[in-house]
Structure formats: structure tokens, C-alpha cells
Amino acid sequence: MCRIGAIKSSSYVHPSLALKLMESQQKGHDNSGFAMVMHDLGGIFESYKHLPTLSMACTDEGLKLAEDMLHEAGFQRVMQWVPETDPQPGLDIQAMPNYVFETFDYPRYFRNGEQKDKEELLLDMRLKLRRALEQNEQGFVYSFWPDVVTLKEIGDPRDIGTYFRLWTSDDKFTAKVITAQCRQNTNYDIVRYAAHPFFLQGYTALANGENTFYLKNVEAQRKLHRGYIGFESDSQCFLYTLHYVHRQLRWPLRYYKHVVTPLPFDDLGRREDKEQLLAMRQSLAHLEINGPNTIIGVLPDFTLFTCCDAKKLRPVVVGRTDDTVAISSEVCGINDILPDRDWEADIYPHEREIVAIDNSLEVQRWRQ
Amino acid sequence: METMKVQHVTPNDMPWKIKYDASRCTLCGSCVSACSFRAIEAKVERRRMVFSEGDLPDPQQRFSAVPVIRQVKDVRHYCRGCGICEKVCPNDAIGPLRNPDTRHPIVTRCLGGDSIKRGGRKNLEASTRTLDKLRIGRISQMTDPSLDAQRHTFDLLAPFGRILPAKALPFSVDGQNNLQVEDKMPPVRWIYPVVIGDMSIGALSWRMWEATAMAVAYLNEECGMPVRMCSGEGGVPVRLLKSKYLKYLILQIASGHFGWNRIAKAMPHMVEDPAGILIKIGQGAKPGDGGLLQAGKVAEHIQAIRGVPKADLLSPPNHQGLYSIEESVQKMFLSFNAAFKFRVPVAIKVAASATSVSVFNNLVRDPYNIVGGFFLDGIDGGTGAAHEVSLDHTGHPIVSKLRDCYLAAVNQGRQGQIPLWAAGGLGKTGDLAADAFKMIALGASGVFTGKLVLQMAGCVGNDLGRCNACNTGLCPVGITTQEPQLVHRLDVDRVAQNIVNYFLAMDTEFKKLMAPIGNSSLPVGRSDALVSTDKAVADRLSIQYVC
Numbered sequence: 021m022c023r024i025g026a027i028k029s030s031s032y033v034h035p036s037l038a039l040k041l042m043e044s045q046q047k048g049h050d051n052s053g054f055a056m057v058m059h060d061l062g063g064i065f066e067s068y069k070h071l072p073t074l075s076m077a078c079t080d081e082g083l084k085l086a087e088d089m090l091h092e093a094g095f096q097r098v099m100q101w102v103p104e105t106d107p108q109p110g111l112d113i114q115a116m117p118n119y120v121f122e123t124f125d126y127p128r129y130f131r132n133g134e135q136k137d138k139e140e141l142l143l144d145m146r147l148k149l150r151r152a153l154e155q156n157e158q159g160f161v162y163s164f165w166p167d168v169v170t171l172k173e174i175g176d177p178r179d180i181g182t183y184f185r186l187w188t189s190d191d192k193f194t195a196k197v198i199t200a201q202c203r204q205n206t207n208y209d210i211v212r213y214a215a216h217p218f219f220l221q222g223y224t225a226l227a228n229g230e231n232t233f234y235l236k237n238v239e240a241q242r243k244l245h246r247g248y249i250g251f252e253s254d255s256q257c258f259l260y261t262l263h264y265v266h267r268q269l270r271w272p273l274r275y276y277k278h279v280v281t282p283l284p285f286d287d288l289g290r291r292e293d294k295e296q297l298l299a300m301r302q303s304l305a306h307l308e309i310n311g312p313n314t315i316i317g318v319l320p321d322f323t324l325f326t327c328c329d330a331k332k333l334r335p336v337v338v339g340r341t342d343d344t345v346a347i348s349s350e351v352c353g354i355n356d357i358l359p360d361r362d363w364e365a366d367i368y369p370h371e372r373e374i375v376a377i378d379n380s381l382e383v384q385r386w387r388q
Numbered sequence: 389m390e391t392m393k394v395q396h397v398t399p400n401d402m403p404w405k406i407k408y409d410a411s412r413c414t415l416c417g418s419c420v421s422a423c424s425f426r427a428i429e430a431k432v433e434r435r436r437m438v439f440s441e442g443d444l445p446d447p448q449q450r451f452s453a454v455p456v457i458r459q460v461k462d463v464r465h466y467c468r469g470c471g472i473c474e475k476v477c478p479n480d481a482i483g484p485l486r487n488p489d490t491r492h493p494i495v496t497r498c499l500g501g502d503s504i505k506r507g508g509r510k511n512l513e514a515s516t517r518t519l520d521k522l523r524i525g526r527i528s529q530m531t532d533p534s535l536d537a538q539r540h541t542f543d544l545l546a547p548f549g550r551i552l553p554a555k556a557l558p559f560s561v562d563g564q565n566n567l568q569v570e571d572k573m574p575p576v577r578w579i580y581p582v583v584i585g586d587m588s589i590g591a592l593s594w595r596m597w598e599a600t601a602m603a604v605a606y607l608n609e610e611c612g613m614p615v616r617m618c619s620g621e622g623g624v625p626v627r628l629l630k631s632k633y634l635k636y637l638i639l640q641i642a643s644g645h646f647g648w649n650r651i652a653k654a655m656p657h658m659v660e661d662p663a664g665i666l667i668k669i670g671q672g673a674k675p676g677d678g679g680l681l682q683a684g685k686v687a688e689h690i691q692a693i694r695g696v697p698k699a700d701l702l703s704p705p706n707h708q709g710l711y712s713i714e715e716s717v718q719k720m721f722l723s724f725n726a727a728f729k730f731r732v733p734v735a736i737k738v739a740a741s742a743t744s745v746s747v748f749n750n751l752v753r754d755p756y757n758i759v760g761g762f763f764l765d766g767i768d769g770g771t772g773a774a775h776e777v778s779l780d781h782t783g784h785p786i787v788s789k790l791r792d793c794y795l796a797a798v799n800q801g802r803q804g805q806i807p808l809w810a811a812g813g814l815g816k817t818g819d820l821a822a823d824a825f826k827m828i829a830l831g832a833s834g835v836f837t838g839k840l841v842l843q844m845a846g847c848v849g850n851d852l853g854r855c856n857a858c859n860t861g862l863c864p865v866g867i868t869t870q871e872p873q874l875v876h877r878l879d880v881d882r883v884a885q886n887i888v889n890y891f892l893a894m895d896t897e898f899k900k901l902m903a904p905i906g907n908s909s910l911p912v913g914r915s916d917a918l919v920s921t922d923k924a925v926a927d928r929l930s931i932q933y934v935c
Contacts, residue, residue: 230532232906235916243801269554272565282909284543285578296559296567302547302576303554305804310907311532330908331540333533 022203022216022228022255024336025353026316028324028377029344032062032194035171037357039181042202044352046177051112052203054177055215057163057170057224058195060322065169068099068123072142075170076149077116077212078159085158086120086149093145094127103184103193113175113183116160121169143221143247150249160212163219169195172215177202197322201226214252218259221247221267222320225259228349229313229334233306237261240306244268258315261307266319273325274386275300276317277374280309281330283388316347325376332371338383339366345377397499399459401491403853404469404484406459412481415455419473419482424862424874427467428482431458457482463499466492470848470855472864486852493776504776505680507858507868508849509673509768509813509839511780517816518787518925522826525919525934528906537896537903544898545614546834546910547807548583548638548664549576549733549760556757574757575733577663580607580615581910582824582894584887585811585838586640586666586737588622588647590681590690590701591772591858593875596845596867596883601628603887604636615891616663618836621679621703623647623693629654634662640737641724642668643678644703646694655727664760665724665734669707669716672765672812674774675739675783678703682773684861687870713750721758735761740784740812748793752802761807763836764790768813770839772868773859786812787830791929794831794913803913807833815840816851820890821897830929831913842867844890845883 023045101121146164153159162170199217217226237257241248248260282301312333339354372388474483528534558571607615621642681701724734751759766786790810797803810832814823824835849855858868866878919934920926926933
């Protein structure tokens with residue numbers, strides 16, 4: 021079973037905090053991998069917030085291929101950060117030769133362009149890179165987006181932390197929002213792409229659970245957007261639905277809950293907005309998620325949120341202090357990183373709400 | 389002795405032979421009076437008895453006249469095997485026996501010079517049904533828990549109406565971050581996933597139709613199950629058209645347009661909208677052939693409802709004036725949508741065919757968003773009357789065709805926009821919940837059923853040639869006849885009760901199928917829930933093969 025966690029802070033925090041959040045939940049997962057997405061970056065990335073950063077794990081050939089393609093497309097590298105690794109013997113990690121975090125300036129003719137055009141360009145570029153590097157597993161392209169880095173690897177999360185020297189906090193590699201998950205997707209094949217959090221155009225999602233409507237979701241999503249690919253994990257569907265509802269349809273976030281876990285018809289019929297909700301339910305019936313799960317998501321404006329299935333079969337806890345909010349599958353993780361918080365104020369989100377945390381760390385509970 | 393003529397029809401030419409035990413018969417006459425086909429009669433047999441009295445053989449004979457029940461030797465009054473004689477006999481003295489050596493298909497054609505007509509379903513292919521080769525094999529274990537059929541709630545509803553793609557929804561976001569509806573949307577009704585199929589007054593006796601309508605009203609009003617019934621092409625009693633119960637009724641229009649004069653005239657007096665309109669293009673049991681109501685069934689009240697004289701009523705094989713799909717969308721759909729001011733969903737019913745996907749594709753791309761459902765009827769569907777050659781030799785099975793249509797929609801990213809409803813032999817084994825569930829997992833939004841409802845009412849016909857005399861107007865159980873004495877055999881309340889009880893049982897069974905796969909709403913298109921032990925079936929339907 022997956023264990024998921026997320027931290028949102030008013031100051032920049034190091035991934036070691038995310039590792040600590042997940043460490044005590046080890047018994048709940050199988051230690052088969054570690055993945056995290058960092059939004060709103062600090063440290064060395066802080067001055068490049070407006071430029072896209074490529075997060076990729078690859079072979080030497082893959083690196084060359086990717087850089088050539090980016091160069092050919094007119095992207096110019098402005099910054100590169102290679103994590104200093106600590107390849108001790110005996111570590112449980114299936115490391116790739118290179119981990120690349122490179123920041124690029126846009127091609128000249130895009131620099132003064134519309135934001136929307138830039139966003140489409142970045143997606144197309146990532147998809148192109150992904151396809152090119154897929155052959156012979158030359159590399160895995162996780163994200164190519166401003167103010168976002170992604171790291172995923174197969175192995176024991178503790179050893180992955182050691183390998184990347186993530187256990188020791190510093191101020192170079194930090195972010196205000198970090199989402200993390202400690203398990204490979206063991207329902208299906210172990211592949212790097214299958215580990216959540218998943219990322220698409222500013223949106224991140226990770227989940228604990230099962231999506232019994234996976235096939236319905238996949239069949240519908242494949243035709244909805246060119247970025248909806250992969251489907252190595254049923255949790256990817258949660259991200260694509262989030263992206264579709266919030267970005268493509270431009271519906272406010274709380275309607276996401278109405279799409280993934282629609283109200284029963286009886287309840288829906290008693291609502292003032294039943295016309296909208298019914299239309300939504302029928303038009304997006306194939307994006308319903310049926311089955312036990314909890315989702316944590318991040319929006320492009322760094323809003324962090326969580327919601328769960330309609331029967332609350334997979335829980336999470338939200339705990340907070342004045343400067344940090346943490347979401348975690350198990351409360352022990354929050355106890356480890358926020359030991360002095362008022363635990364009586366912890367939120368155990370119920371089956372019909374979204375808990376959202378904005379950039380002022382205000383926690384809002386929206387009843388479906 | 390008279391010279392034998394082999395061309396004389398005798399009981400051994402017939403599909404059924406009457407077995408009769410004179411020693412048990414009390415000559416009460418119940419069987420003869422109950423046989424609506426007049427296939428048996430009271431006769432007197434001459435008997436000769438040879439006996440000997442005394443110590444030495446001294447043969448003597450005695451003749452007597454014995455009253456008996458005999459099978460009629462007439463091709464117009466042949467036994468259909470309905471078994472009503474057996475039902476009414478107090479002494480088990482009589483009953484039909486299937487005659488495997490029947491010459492009926494030949495004899496009847498030779499004597500009549502006309503095609504054979506009958507009702508029921510096709511009687512060929514007694515092999516295992518495709519649906520019986522499918523199992524619900526994706527059971528929730530460990531990773532995702534099964535639900536509890538008794539404790540959890542389930543949303544057992546299916547859409548009837550045109551569903552817009554999300555990006556076409558006329559929504560805007562207001563100042564409070566709420567979505568508001570800016571424009572009209574096509575009407576969509578969420579109804580029970582089993583519609584009672586289109587059987588007309590005329591095909592059915594008024595009592596049978598009334599019992600079905602009563603059951604539907606009861607299911608809605610007392611059981612909270614939004615079951616809908618389709619009128620069939622035969623009109624609707626005016627009293628019902630003007631009542632609040634019209635909302636449970638889907639009005640059908642077929643190529644004969646029977647009954648629509650009255651419906652149109654009743655429209656200003658309607659207090660409720662009907663549940664929908666179903667334009668019937670074709671029927672699975674007799675594809676490419678129109679409805680057939682023989683004069684014998686066109687009783688006075690049928691003449692009144694349909695506005696016709698007592699004559700054979702033949703619906704043309706196609707809608708006169710509709711020569712293309714484009715026309716059908718523009719003319720019929722638009723006019724019926726407009727007739728009820730775009731408040732009532734309009735759907736189409738076609739016979740499954742090798743061309744069904746093309747038809748479906750054309751409708752699903754309809755730019756007017758006015759096609760509210762695609763009802764696809766397979767070869768195993770029933771009928772009140774058809775030419776036997778059509779029944780037995782034309783048509784297309786439903787399972788793969790439904791799947792093809794669904795996958796065609798998936799391929800275009802249009803699944804669910806026109807809800808697919810499937811029929812054609814579903815529930816043939818008596819277990820409709822399982823059949824419906826499998827069809828839903830293959831992509832149907834819901835199913836419709838007709839023949840099974842008749843069987844709930846007491847129809848004794850089956851797919852092995854038993855009875856199948858719906859066309860004659862002599863239905864021995866009062867379901868497909870307008871003869872008052874036959875119709876009165878049907879207990880309206882009991883029939884309604886049977887239908888209600890069957891639906892209640894089916895509802896429980898649906899939940900028992902949804903719970904193990906962990907779904908609280910209908911798994912439309914969730915083909916990963918199905919497995920097949922037949923490789924060919926699995927490949928054809930794109931589901932998992934298991935062994």
C-alpha cells in the first residue's frame with residue numbers, strides 16, 4: 021500500500037523534511053522506491069523561478085540526445101545542478117548514471133510570447149524528449165516546468181535519501197511545497213514513470229489507493245488531451261482529471277471532487293445547483309473514480325489540497341503549525357516533523373470534502 | 389379398407405402429439421374448453437373387445453362406443469405444445485409430447501402456399517450463449533476491498549438522453565467561484581438500467597399491458613425504482629396520456645405511426661411529459677421487416693386506439709420518407725424534440741446489424757445533439773408476430789455488436805454521449821441481472837427487455853418451439869390475445885406483483901454483482917471486470933481470456 025505525504029511551508033524547506041515525514045510510515049509501504057515533486061523552489065533555483073527546469077534521469081547517451089534536442093528547439097541552458105551522490109556499497113537503489121536538473125531560457129521567439137503558448141511548448145518538448153529517450157531506456161523525463169523539480173528512483177527510500185545526500189538539510193535545494201511518496205507501483209510493472217507524484221503543466225497529484233474505474237478513466241482520458249499518456253499507474257488518472265477539470269475546463273477546484281466522487285443521485289437531486297452537478301456527472305461519468313483512495317494535489321498557484329473516496333476507505337491527516345502544513349497517510353509522520361503542533365487541531369478529512377491550503381497557509385474545508 | 393392417402397395430415401406430422409390416457413380421463417371437458425388452438429376435441433371411438441367365457445375357448449366380441457379426447461388432424465388447429473390441457477386436467481390424463489419427427493415446416497407450407505408466421509423468439513442454435521461464457525472475474529481482494537451489498541449504497545441509474553461532452557457544457561464561473569448554467573442543455577433522464585421493452589397494446593392484451601403499466605407505477609411510487617416502460621407502436625389509452633403516470637412511459641413511434649393521432653390530440657391535455665420518445669427503425673427478432681398485427685387481434689378497442697379498421701396491420705419495413713440517416717436526424721429527431729419543446733429525450737431503436745456501427749457513428753456525430761439514446765436489438769429478441777423465416781434466419785447477435793458500438797465511441801472519445809441500450813435475448817435463462825450487468829460492463833448504459841416480462845406474467849412459450857403462437861391471437865394464457873375469454877385468464881394484480889417482485893429481486897442481484905468488483909455506480913464499459921473462458925469470445929470482445 022502506498023503512503024503519501026506533502027509539506028507546504030511559508031519558508032523554504034529541504035527534502036530531508038519530506039524523508040522524515042515518510043520514514044516512520046515505513047511499515048505501511050514496501051520500501052520499493054521514493055519519488056517527490058518540489059514546487060516553489062528556493063536555494064539555487066530561486067532566481068530562476070520564471071524559467072523551466074528539466075528533471076530527468078538518464079544515461080550519457082540520453083543526456084546528449086536530450087540536450088541536442090533542446091538546443092535544436094532553441095532552448096538555452098542557463099543553469100545546471102547535478103546532485104552530488106554518495107554511492108556507498110550496499111545501498112538499495114537502482115541508480116541511473118545521470119540525474120539532471122537543468123534550467124533553460126525559452127527559445128528567442130517565445131520569450132515575449134503568451135504564457136499559454138509557453139506552457140504548450142514546454143509540454144510538447146517534454147513529450148518529445150520522453151518519446152526519444154524511451155528507446156533502450158536512455159532516460160526518464162519527469163518534468164520540464166518553471167519552479168518545479170522532480171526526483172524518482174527505485175529502491176529503499178532511506179538509501180535513496182543517502183545516495184542523493186538528502187538526509188542532511190541545506191539551503192541549496194529547497195522548496196515551499198514538497199510532495200512525496202515511498203513506493204513503486206507494485207500493482208503493475210516496476211518502472212520509474214509509474215511512481216507518483218505525477219506532474220503535468222504545473223499540476224501534481226499523488227494517491228494512496230485503487231481506482232477500480234481505471235480502464236474507464238484511461239479510455240476517456242486518452243482522447244481528452246495529448247499530455248494524457250503513460251498510464252503506468254491508475255493514480256495517473258487522478259492527475260489527468262485534475263488537469264482537465266481545473267486547467268482545460270477552467271472549473272474551480274472544488275468541482276474536482278464532484279467529478280471524481282460524484283454525489284449519489286438522491287443527494288444531488290436535493291441541491292440548488294443540481295443542474296450543474298448532474299450535467300457534470302453525466303458528461304464526465306468516465307472520469308469518476310470508484311474505489312478506495314486518497315489524493316493529494318498541487319495546483320500551478322501552489323495551492324495544496326487533499327480529498328478522498330466517497331466511503332473514506334483511505335484516510336489522510338492534515339496537521340499544521342504557524343509556518344507549516346503537512347498532510348500524511350499516517351499521523352506518526354506528522355508527529356515526527358511537527359512535534360509541537362496542537363494535535364487536537366489536526367484534520368481528518370471526511371469523504372465529502374476537499375481540504376485546501378493556500379499560499380498564506382490558510383486551511384479551507386470545502387464541503388462537496 | 390379405405391385406400392390410405394399419405395398426404396392426409398395426421399398427428400405424427402405435427403410438432404406436438406397429444407398423449408392421452410383414457411383410463412384416467414373423467415371426460416370433464418376442461419382440456420377441450422381450455423385449448424385456445426382447438427387442437428383437441430371430444431370424439432367417440434369405436435372399440436372392439438374379444439373375450440371368451442367358459443372353460444374352453446369360445447371367442448366372442450363386443451363393440452362399444454367410447455367417448456375420448458383426440459388430437460385434431462388439421463394444420464390450422466395443430467397443437468402448439470402450450471400444455472394448458474395438462475394444466476387444467478384434474479387427473480393428469482392428457483398433455484403434449486414433442487414430436488422429434490415433425491413434418492410441420494414442410495406440410496404447412498405445402499398446404500397453405502404461404503410463409504409460416506409465429507411469435508416468440510428464434511428457435512435455432514441451442515448452443516451456449518455468449519453471455520454464459522463471460523464471468524465477472526475481477527473481484528476486489530485486499531488491494532481494494534469489496535463493498536457490502538447489504539450495507540453500502542449503490543447508484544443504480546442509467547442515462548436516457550443526449551449527453552454533452554464536458555467542454556460543450558454551457559457553464560460560466562460567477563463571482564463566488566460557482567459554476568452557473570448559461571444556456572439550455574439537452575434533457576437527460578436518469579432511469580433504472582432495465583427498461584421494459586416496447587410491446588404494444590394490440591400485440592399484448594389490454595390486461596397484460598395494464599398489468600405492466602401498474603407494475604411500473606408501483607415500482608416508481610412505492611419502491612423508489614425509476615423503471616420506465618416503452619409503449620410499443622400501438623398507441624396509449626387516452627386516460628393514461630392525460631394522467632401523471634405518463635412520466636413513466638416512453639412513447640414509441642414506428643413506421644406504421646399507429647396511435648399517434650390520439651397521442652397528438654392528447655398533447656394539450658398532458659399534465660406530465662412522457663419519459664421519452666423512442667423512434668423504432670427496426671427490431672432484432674425480425675430485422676428489416678415491419679410489425680405485423682393480424683386481423684384476428686385487431687379487436688374493437690385496438691381499432692379505436694390505433695384509429696384503424698379491422699384488418700391485418702402491417703408496419704412498413706422502413707419509415708416512408710426517411711431515406712438516409714441525415715434525414716432521420718433532421719426530420720424525425722428534430723420534429724419529436726420540438727413536439728415536446730426539447731424537454732423530452734428522443735432515442736432510436738434499431739436492429740443489430742453488420743452496419744450498426746456506421747449508423748451509430750453517424751448519430752454520435754450529429755451536430756444538433758438531439759439523439760438521446762441508441763437502442764440496439766439483437767437477433768434473440770422476441771416478437772408478437774413475424775414470418776418464421778425472418779425470425780429464424782435474419783439478424784445479428786447483440787453482444788459483439790454492442791461492444792463494437794461502444795468501442796467505436798471510445799475510439800472517438802465520445803463514449804457515453806449517446807447512451808447505448810441493448811436487448812435481444814437478455815434474461816433468456818431467467819437471470820436478467822447477470823446478463824444486464826455483463827452488457828453494462830461491455831459498454832451498455834442499460835438494457836431493455838420484453839419477452840422476459842411476458843414470462844414473468846405466465847407466458848409458457850420457450851425457444852424450443854413451445855407455443856410461440858403470439859401471432860394467432862389465441863394466446864392460451866391471455867397475454868398476446870384480445871379474445872375476452874382468454875384475456876380473463878390473466879390475473880392483472882398477480883402479473884403486476886410478479887413483475888414488481890422480479891425487479892426487486894433483480895435489484896438485489898445487481899448489488900450482489902457490483903459489490904464484489906468494488907463499484908458503487910454502474911460500471912459502464914468496465915470490461916476489465918469481465919473474463920471469458922472462451923478464447924474466441926475474449927478476443928472478439930477485447931476482454932481477458934482465462935482458463
